[in-house]
Amino acid sequence: MGVGNEMRLNKEQEKISYMKPSGHALIKGIAGSGKTTVGIYRIPFLLNNYCGESDDSILLVTYNKTLVNYMNYIYSKIAREYREAYPSLFELPKQRVKITTVDSLLYPYFLRGAKRSDKTYTTNIGNGEKMGIVKEYIEKLAKDFKDVTLLRDENAKFLYDEINWIKSCNYLEEEYQSADRIGIGRHEEHIQRIPKNSSTRAAIYQLMEYYTLEINERGKVDFNDIRSMALEEVRRECSKRYTHIIIDESQDLSKLQLEFIKELYNDEKSYSSLTFLFDSSQSIYSQSWLGNGRNFTSIGYNMVGKSKSLSKNFRTTTQISQAAYSLLKKSTEVVRDENYVKPFLVDKQGEYPVYRNFSNEREELEYLRETLVREGRRYNKNEILVVARSRNQLEIAKKYLEENNISASILDRDNDDFESDAVRLMTMHSVKGIESKLVLLININDGVLPYYSSTDETVRELEEVMEKKLLYVGMTRATEQLYILSNGTPSQFIGEIDSDYLRLRRETRCRTYSNISIEDYIFSDKLLNKYSSEEKIRQWVLGELIKTYGYPEENLEIEYPVQLGSKKGFTDIAVFRYEGSKRISFILIEVKAGDSDMGSALEQLKSYMAVTPQAEYGVATNGRELFIINREGIEVKDIPEFTLEMMATEAEETLYLDLRRDRKLSLVRDDNGSGELKVDYGDIIENYSKEEQKKIPIYGKISAGIPIFMNNDLEEEISLPLELLKTEDCFALKVKGDSMTGADIDDGDYVILRQDISANSGDIVAAALEDEATLKRLMKMRNSIILLPENPEYEEIYINEQDVNLLGVAVGVIKRSKNVL
Numbered sequence: 068m069g070v071g072n073e074m075r076l077n078k079e080q081e082k083i084s085y086m087k088p089s090g091h092a093l094i095k096g097i098a099g100s101g102k103t104t105v106g107i108y109r110i111p112f113l114l115n116n117y118c119g120e121s122d123d124s125i126l127l128v129t130y131n132k133t134l135v136n137y138m139n140y141i142y143s144k145i146a147r148e149y150r151e152a153y154p155s156l157f158e159l160p161k162q163r164v165k166i167t168t169v170d171s172l173l174y175p176y177f178l179r180g181a182k183r184s185d186k187t188y189t190t191n192i193g194n195g196e197k198m199g200i201v202k203e204y205i206e207k208l209a210k211d212f213k214d215v216t217l218l219r220d221e222n223a224k225f226l227y228d229e230i231n232w233i234k235s236c237n238y239l240e241e242e243y244q245s246a247d248r249i250g251i252g253r254h255e256e257h258i259q260r261i262p263k264n265s266s267t268r269a270a271i272y273q274l275m276e277y278y279t280l281e282i283n284e285r286g287k288v289d290f291n292d293i294r295s296m297a298l299e300e301v302r303r304e305c306s307k308r309y310t311h312i313i314i315d316e317s318q319d320l321s322k323l324q325l326e327f328i329k330e331l332y333n334d335e336k337s338y339s340s341l342t343f344l345f346d347s348s349q350s351i352y353s354q355s356w357l358g359n360g361r362n363f364t365s366i367g368y369n370m371v372g373k374s375k376s377l378s379k380n381f382r383t384t385t386q387i388s389q390a391a392y393s394l395l396k397k398s399t400e401v402v403r404d405e406n407y408v409k410p411f412l413v414d415k416q417g418e419y420p421v422y423r424n425f426s427n428e429r430e431e432l433e434y435l436r437e438t439l440v441r442e443g444r445r446y447n448k449n450e451i452l453v454v455a456r457s458r459n460q461l462e463i464a465k466k467y468l469e470e471n472n473i474s475a476s477i478l479d480r481d482n483d484d485f486e487s488d489a490v491r492l493m494t495m496h497s498v499k500g501i502e503s504k505l506v507l508l509i510n511i512n513d514g515v516l517p518y519y520s521s522t523d524e525t526v527r528e529l530e531e532v533m534e535k536k537l538l539y540v541g542m543t544r545a546t547e548q549l550y551i552l553s554n555g556t557p558s559q560f561i562g563e564i565d566s567d568y569l570r571l572r573r574e575t576r577c578r579t580y581s582n583i584s585i586e587d588y589i590f591s592d593k594l595l596n597k598y599s600s601e602e603k604i605r606q607w608v609l610g611e612l613i614k615t616y617g618y619p620e621e622n623l624e625i626e627y628p629v630q631l632g633s634k635k636g637f638t639d640i641a642v643f644r645y646e647g648s649k650r651i652s653f654i655l656i657e658v659k660a661g662d663s664d665m666g667s668a669l670e671q672l673k674s675y676m677a678v679t680p681q682a683e684y685g686v687a688t689n690g691r692e693l694f695i696i697n698r699e700g701i702e703v704k705d706i707p708e709f710t711l712e713m714m715a716t717e718a719e720e721t722l723y724l725d726l727r728r729d730r731k732l733s734l735v736r737d738d739n740g741s742g743e744l745k746v747d748y749g750d751i752i753e754n755y756s757k758e759e760q761k762k763i764p765i766y767g768k769i770s771a772g773i774p775i776f777m778n779n780d781l782e783e784e785i786s787l788p789l790e791l792l793k794t795e796d797c798f799a800l801k802v803k804g805d806s807m808t809g810a811d812i813d814d815g816d817y818v819i820l821r822q823d824i825s826a827n828s829g830d831i832v833a834a835a836l837e838d839e840a841t842l843k844r845l846m847k848m849r850n851s852i853i854l855l856p857e858n859p860e861y862e863e864i865y866i867n868e869q870d871v872n873l874l875g876v877a878v879g880v881i882k883r884s885k886n887v888l
């Protein structure tokens with residue numbers, strides 16, 4: 068979570084933060100929905116109201132040291148900022164409140180236990196030594212368990228994970244034999260990782276026992292030994308218990324850790340509380356107990372009637388949320404979890420995530436460097452977070468950046484300087500719970516993500532789900548802008564993110580490359596070689612011109628001839644606009660196959676533009692890289708979107724939704740110089756002379772889906788019959804977003820609004836919310852207003868009547884595309 072000066076808890080969050088404590092409770096919430104926020108805000112509330120006795124105290128606990136550091140950092144920041152406004156709220160007697168990790172609570176008990184048994188242990192055991200022991204005993208056991216094919220050297224890493232898992236669950240052998248592995252065995256069709264009651268499980272259990280004995284004999288312990296010894300010790304005697312415990316990221320705690328926390332809970336007071344903050348979509352460890360689908364009853368709590376959900380992501384922009392959810396949406400393992408919370412989009416306008424693929428690591432690093440320099444103009448270094456799957460990849464990136472004079476620092480459990488003036492680097496696992504304005508996920512390659520610990524198919528299927536959640540965690544860390552980079556073959560998960568939500572460049576509308584099937588090719592009768600890889604790229608570009616930029620097919624041409632001296636050249640695509648009936652090829656596009664060098668493509672493009680004086684823009688792309696230049700050959704952000712003015716005006720036909728009369732009309736503008744407008748009412752066609760029309764101004768975009776900044780720049784004008792507009796003052800806005808699609812209002816349409824400051828229930832209105840504007844259907848309640856989207860993916864906006872600044876009431880819509888109705 069971050070610190071927003073004006074952050075106010077929403078209703079759901081307020082209810083949870085200030086609810087009367089009554090035993091155990093479950094707060095489920097999607098990434099960024101304010102679970103940690105609620106946890107932190109609940110502390111002063113509990114302290115002031117439910118900590119009356121001298122032994123009462125509060126514990127906020129999680130598994131991850133970095134997150135604890137971060138929570139303390141945020142907590143003290145909030146305390147500082149809000150102390151003046153709410154002196155009582157943040158004046159916390161420190162000794163009554165503890166924010167810490169489970170393991171640091173555990174450790175003293177482990178030490179006490181070791182002392183009691185007169186033993187000294189060291190945790191100094193490296194991965195090499197661990198694997199060595201596992202392999203040694205695999206060999207021994209393979210002789211006794213001849214039918215167990217898993218007992219092979221190459222599965223050592225997997226078997227080691229399994230050992231860890233058994234230990235983290237504190238299982239006896241018969242419990243392990245009947246345990247649902249990874250917890251998703253609840254659904255019959257799900258695979259058991261290893262068959263229950265099998266000799267394979269017997270062998271693994273024995274391997275676990277041998278392994279533990281061996282390391283203990285060497286005077287060493289691993290984390291699970293520490294935890295289980297501590298659990299034994301705390302059960303013998305607990306030295307401090309807490310009246311209120313809040314567990315953040317509870318989905319990722321192991322059973323041992325959860326059992327330990329239970330021992331610290333003083334449930335004897337009438338106002339005691341144990342709160343689990345939980346998100347099944349973010350469980351990223353195989354040892355996670357609850358996050359892998361296990362019911363809370365498995366740790367002794369029945370959550371029926373005790374759970375609440377937070378479903379709005381306040382952290383990321385709508386665009387980043389859409390991309391992140393699209394990754395999880397198709398994963399049945401994730402969405403069928405009984406604790407899965409369906410996310411709702413929050414209107415928070417931003418830019419789409421950028422996805423780039425490079426041929427090698429060096430190119431990717433260079434792009435990372437360039438991006439950091441470019442984005443460094445908008446963000447401080449410590450607002451930038453680079454995230455990779457492994458520590459090793461971070462080391463490589465850090466080295467490269469530092470060689471290029473960009474200070475970078477790897478944040479981990481020992482380094483929690485969130486404010487230092489350096490780009491922050493973190494692994495995907497340690498970044499959980501944390502956020503940053505700009506996030507760059509690097510090395511999202513095949514072989515890196517998903518990472519498999521075994522060649523066993525069933526194991527891989529299960530690990531795949533976890534690895535997908537890991538990418539989801541990474542993506543949902545960005546509050547403003549997200550970049551996803553890969554090199555070589557990209558991770559399979561990239562293809563699972565809906566390409567609608569990815570862009571090749573920031574500030575360019577063009578979506579990332581996606582494969583179009585040959586049956587859907589356009590201009591297919593004109594294609595010389597349908598099967599070429601260049602054609603794939605061209606079809607993707609054509610698709611973008613039509614879907615993203617709104618150009619009708621009539622405004623596009625392929626193999627457009629240009630005269631180069633005595634020779635004829637052919638540009639791959641030309642985009643036209645019309646001035647009256649004059650056709651102007653104002654964008655020329657050169658496409659190349661995926662691995663082509665862009666230098667020569669750019670040269671070719673420039674030569675074509677040089678002999679085509681009307682060409683204002685040139686585009687060159689190979690699907691991976693995209694260059695957009697102007698006539699001077701200088702790179703520009705984007706090509707223009709299609710506008711009605713670009714149509715051939717001799718028969719410009721548009722569709723108009725008359726909202727007042729609920730009818731659809733066709734408008735045809737003649738180009739005989741008279742400016743006459745013909746309106747087809749269905750039963751009658753009327754002609755309107757110029758004098759019978761009214762010019763209305765079109766302002767900058769409004770968001771139907773996403774409130775965006777109002778832009779007062781006058782863009783252009785539109786003429787409509789006076790009869791349709793009546794005498795009122797009207798203006799038009801261009802719609803952006805998809806939250807009103809149920810009312811036939813789509814992205815790129817023009818909505819005609821009557822300037823007004825009052826509206827009736829049921830009207831579609833444009834309203835300004837602070838500096839932002841949004842198009843929604845208005846409903847009046849007693850003292851408040853609900854702004855309703857017409858798309859089930861979006862949530863309604865509740866607002867006090869006096870806070871609504873009405874811009875206008877929609878009277879009609881000019882459709883961008885005439886094919887939609």
Ligand SMILES: Nc1ncnc2c1ncn2[C@@H]1O[C@H](COP(=O)(O)OP(=O)(O)OP(=O)(O)O)[C@@H](O)[C@H]1O
Pocket residue numbers: 068069070071074075076077080096097098099100101102103104105346349380381382499500501502543
């Ligand atoms: N009501 C709100 N209004 C505006 N911003 C909010 C609100 N609630 C939370 N936020 C902000 O949203 C971000 C995410 O909050 P928080 O970290 O508490 O979510 P979380 O559910 O714990 O997320 P995750 O599980 O992804 O770590 C933070 O920046 C927080 O300040």
